[in-house]
Amino acid sequence: MTLHQHLPSNPRSIKTRFAIRFLQTLKRLNKNRPISSSLREIHGRYRIVKLAADASMASVVGSRRVWSRALLWKIRNRALRCNSMKRKRIHALRVRRRGGGGHPTRESGFGQANDLRKLVPGGEVMDICSLLDETADYIKCLTTQVQVMRNIADLYTS
Amino acid sequence: MAGRDNLEPEKGNVDPLNYHSPNLSADWRFSDANLMNTSVELIPRCNSMADFKGNLVESPSCSFVSMVDSFCTTIWDQSTHSQNLGICEINVPNSASNSNTLGIGTSGMGPLRTGGERTLGMGWTPPNAMLKGGVFLPTASGMLPPSLSQFPADSGFIERAARFSCFSAGDFGDIMNPFSSPQSMNPYSRGMASMQGPQEVFLGNGLKTIYNQHQKKEISMTENSKDVEGKAIKGSPLKDDKKSVSFGGDGVSGNESDEAEFSGGGQEEPSMLEGRGGKPSPKAVGSKKRKRSGQDIEIDQVKRAPQQPTETPKDSPEIQQQGNQSPISVTNKPNGKQGKQRSPASASLKEEYIHVRARKGQATNSHSLAERVRREKISERMKFLQDLVPGCSKVTGKAVMLDEIINYVQSLQQQVEFLSMKLATVNPRLDFNIEGLLAKDVLQSHAGPSTLGFPPDMTMPFPLLHSSQPGLIQAGFSGLGNSSDTLRRTINSQGTAMTGGYKEPTSQVSNVWEDELHNVVQMGFNSHVISAPLNSPDLSGHMNAER
Numbered sequence: 001m002t003l004h005q006h007l008p009s010n011p012r013s014i015k016t017r018f019a020i021r022f023l024q025t026l027k028r029l030n031k032n033r034p035i036s037s038s039l040r041e042i043h044g045r046y047r048i049v050k051l052a053a054d055a056s057m058a059s060v061v062g063s064r065r066v067w068s069r070a071l072l073w074k075i076r077n078r079a080l081r082c083n084s085m086k087r088k089r090i091h092a093l094r095v096r097r098r099g100g101g102g103h104p105t106r107e108s109g110f111g112q113a114n115d116l117r118k119l120v121p122g123g124e125v126m127d128i129c130s131l132l133d134e135t136a137d138y139i140k141c142l143t144t145q146v147q148v149m150r151n152i153a154d155l156y157t158s
Numbered sequence: 159m160a161g162r163d164n165l166e167p168e169k170g171n172v173d174p175l176n177y178h179s180p181n182l183s184a185d186w187r188f189s190d191a192n193l194m195n196t197s198v199e200l201i202p203r204c205n206s207m208a209d210f211k212g213n214l215v216e217s218p219s220c221s222f223v224s225m226v227d228s229f230c231t232t233i234w235d236q237s238t239h240s241q242n243l244g245i246c247e248i249n250v251p252n253s254a255s256n257s258n259t260l261g262i263g264t265s266g267m268g269p270l271r272t273g274g275e276r277t278l279g280m281g282w283t284p285p286n287a288m289l290k291g292g293v294f295l296p297t298a299s300g301m302l303p304p305s306l307s308q309f310p311a312d313s314g315f316i317e318r319a320a321r322f323s324c325f326s327a328g329d330f331g332d333i334m335n336p337f338s339s340p341q342s343m344n345p346y347s348r349g350m351a352s353m354q355g356p357q358e359v360f361l362g363n364g365l366k367t368i369y370n371q372h373q374k375k376e377i378s379m380t381e382n383s384k385d386v387e388g389k390a391i392k393g394s395p396l397k398d399d400k401k402s403v404s405f406g407g408d409g410v411s412g413n414e415s416d417e418a419e420f421s422g423g424g425q426e427e428p429s430m431l432e433g434r435g436g437k438p439s440p441k442a443v444g445s446k447k448r449k450r451s452g453q454d455i456e457i458d459q460v461k462r463a464p465q466q467p468t469e470t471p472k473d474s475p476e477i478q479q480q481g482n483q484s485p486i487s488v489t490n491k492p493n494g495k496q497g498k499q500r501s502p503a504s505a506s507l508k509e510e511y512i513h514v515r516a517r518k519g520q521a522t523n524s525h526s527l528a529e530r531v532r533r534e535k536i537s538e539r540m541k542f543l544q545d546l547v548p549g550c551s552k553v554t555g556k557a558v559m560l561d562e563i564i565n566y567v568q569s570l571q572q573q574v575e576f577l578s579m580k581l582a583t584v585n586p587r588l589d590f591n592i593e594g595l596l597a598k599d600v601l602q603s604h605a606g607p608s609t610l611g612f613p614p615d616m617t618m619p620f621p622l623l624h625s626s627q628p629g630l631i632q633a634g635f636s637g638l639g640n641s642s643d644t645l646r647r648t649i650n651s652q653g654t655a656m657t658g659g660y661k662e663p664t665s666q667v668s669n670v671w672e673d674e675l676h677n678v679v680q681m682g683f684n685s686h687v688i689s690a691p692l693n694s695p696d697l698s699g700h701m702n703a704e705r
Contacts, residue, residue, distance in 0.1 A: 042579075045582035046578055046582035049579075112564060119564060132539035132543060136542055138567065139546050142567070142574065146573045146574055149574065153584060157584055
C-alpha cells in the first residue's frame with residue numbers, strides 16, 4: 001500500500017495513528033454533507049471536524065486511559081441521544097458512572113482540582129493521584145492532536 | 159523431599175533446598191496462627207505491590223533475577239509442594255524482565271510476610287500471569303516453610319530460615335556458612351524478616367545476622383546469634399540494632415556486637431523492633447506492628463547497606479513499602495524516631511525510592527503516614543506534569559502549578575477547536591487525501607508552508623473581526639483573560655518550536671492567535687446555544703475575502 005511508504009520513521013506512534021485515523025474519520029463523516037459556504041454549514045463542519053479529532057484521538061489511545069474511555073463514551077452517548085432520545089437510560093448511566101471513585105474532592109490544596117476534573121474527560125470520578133496521571137496523558141495527546149491538525153491546516157492554506 | 163534437590167540448580171548452591179523440610183514443616187506450622195492474622199492485612203499490600211510493579215523502573219541485580227528464576231523454576235517443578243508453589247509463583251512470573259523482578263521482589267516480600275497465605279496468590283495474579291504455568295496453589299496451611307522455601311538462591315539460607323523458625327539456636331552456625339551471595343540474601347532476608355509474629359522477630363534477627371554476615375562475610379556472628387536467641391534483651395538492643403544495621407552499610411567490624419544487638423533486638427518484643435531507633439517505642443505493639451517492624455528492620459538494613467549492590471534489596475523494600483501504605487505507616491511509627499538518626503546513613507538510599515518513614519517530630523499516626531505516601535505520589539506526578547507543561551519550571555507550589563496546568567489544558571483544547579474550525583473553513587469538502595497528505599509528511603511540522611500561509615491567513619480576519627465585533631472579542635478576552643497569558647506563552651513556545659523560520663513577531667502572532675481563538679471559542683459557545691454565531695456576518699465576510 002502506498003500509504004505505508006510515506007509513513008514517518010515511527011509508523012506506530014500516536015501521531016501517525018492519530019493522523020491516519022483522523023483523516024479517515026473525516027472522510028467518513030463528510031460523505032453525505034452538502035458542500036456550501038454558508039456559516040451554518042461551516043459550523044456544522046467545524047463540529048464534525050472537532051468530533052472526528054476527539055474521537056480518533058480517543059480511539060487511538062484506546063481503553064488504556066480513563067479519559068479516552070470517557071470521551072468515547074460521551075461521544076457514543078451523544079449519538080445515542082440524538083438518534084433515539086433515550087434520556088432516561090443515559091441519565092441512569094451517568095448517575096451510575098458517578099458512583100465510582102472515591103472522595104474526589106478530598107485532599108488539601110487541591111481545590112482547583114475540581115476545575116481540572118471538568119477539563120479532563122472522565123475526571124469527575126477519579127482521585128487526585130489518577131487525575132494527575134490522566135492529565136499528563138491527556139496533555140500529551142492533546143499536543144499531538146494540535147500538531148497534526150496544525151500541519152494539515154497549514155498544508156491546505158499554503 | 160527429593161524434589162527439593164532440584165531447587166536452584168543454577169545457583170549451584172551447595173546445600174540443596176532440602177530444608178529438612180519434613181521437620182521444618184512441622185516447626186513452621188507453629189507460626190500458622192500468626193501468619194493467618196497478617197494475611198488479611200497483607201492482601202491489599204500485595205495488590206498494591208502488584209500495581210507498583212509496573213511503576214518500578216529500577217532493575218534489581220542480576221543475582222536477584224537469577225535467583226528468582228532458579229527459585230521459581232525449581233519450585234515450579236515441585237508440584238508436590240503445593241504450598242510452596244503458592245508462594246513461588248509470586249517470584250516466578252517476572253523472571254524474564256527486570257521490571258518484573260521488581261514486582262517479584264515486592265511480591266516475594268508480600269507473600270513471605272503473609273506466610274504464603276492464599277491471599278498472596280490473589281495479590282500476585284498479575285505477575286503470575288506472566289509465567290507460563292500459573293501453578294497457583296494457595297498455601298492452605300499458610301505455613302512459613304512455603305514462604306521460606308521461596309527464598310531462591312540460597313538453599314542454605316532457607317535452611318537457616320527454617321531453623322530460625324524452629325528456634326534452634328544451635329543451628330545458626332550451620333546456617334550462616336553456606337551463604338552464596340549477599341545480593342540474593344537481601345531480598346529474601348527482608349522477606350524473612352517480615353515474617354509475622356514471634357517467628358518474624360526471630361527470623362528478622364537471624365536474617366539480620368545473615369545479612370550483616372554477608373556484608374561482612376564473617377561467620378563469627380553466628381555465635382552471637384545463638385547467644386541472643388535465648389536472651390530477652392531489651393532497651394539498648396534497639397539502638398544496637400541501628401548501629402549494626404549501619405554497620406552493614408559501612409562494613410564496619412564488630413560483627414559479634416552487631417549480631418548480638420541484632421539478635422537481641424530480634425529477640426525482644428516486636429515493639430522493641432519497632433522502636434529500633436534506639437527508643438523502644440511502646441506504641442501500638444500489636445501483631446500487625448510486629449510484622450511490619452520486622453519488615454521495617456529488614457528495610458532499614460537494606461537501606462543501611464548502600465555499599466552492597468543492593469539495587470535489588472533496596473527495590474524490594476521500596477516496592478513493598480510503596481505497595482503497603484498502611485503497614486508501612488505502622489512500621490514507620492517506631493522508626494520515625496530513628497529516622498532522623500538513620501537518615502544520614504540511608505539518605506542516599508532514601509532518595510532512590512519512596513520509603514515511607516515517619517520523620518522525627520512528625521505524627522506517626524497510621525493515617526498521617528498513609529497521607530504522606532499519597533502526598534509523595536502526588537508531588538511526584540506534579541513534577542512530571544511540570545515537565546510537560548511549558549514554562550512551569552519556575553513555578554513552585556501545588557496551587558499555582560495546578561492553575562498552570564488547568565490553563566494549559568484549556569489552551570490546548572481551544573487550539574483544537576480553533577484548528578478544527580480552520581480546517582472546516584479551509585476545506586469545505588473535507589476530502590483530505592490521506593496518501594497525499596502523508597506523502598507531504600504532514601506529520602512533520604513544516605516551517606515553510608506555515609510561514610507562508612500563516613500571516614495572511616491570520617492577520618486578515620483579525621482587523622475585520624476586531625472592528626466589527628469589538629464587544630464580542632472583549633467578552634472573549636475577559637472570559638479567557640486568565641488563560642490569555644498562558645495562551646500567549648503556549649502559542650509562543652509552540653510557534654517557536656514548530657516554525658523555526660518564523661519571522662513574525664511572536665507577540666503579534668500570539669495576539670492574532672489569541673483573538674482568533676477567542677472568536678472561535680465564542681462561536682463554539684454560541685453554537686452550543688443553537689444560534690448562529692454572533693459574528694457570523696463578519697465571519698462570512700472574512701471567509702469570502704479568503705476565497
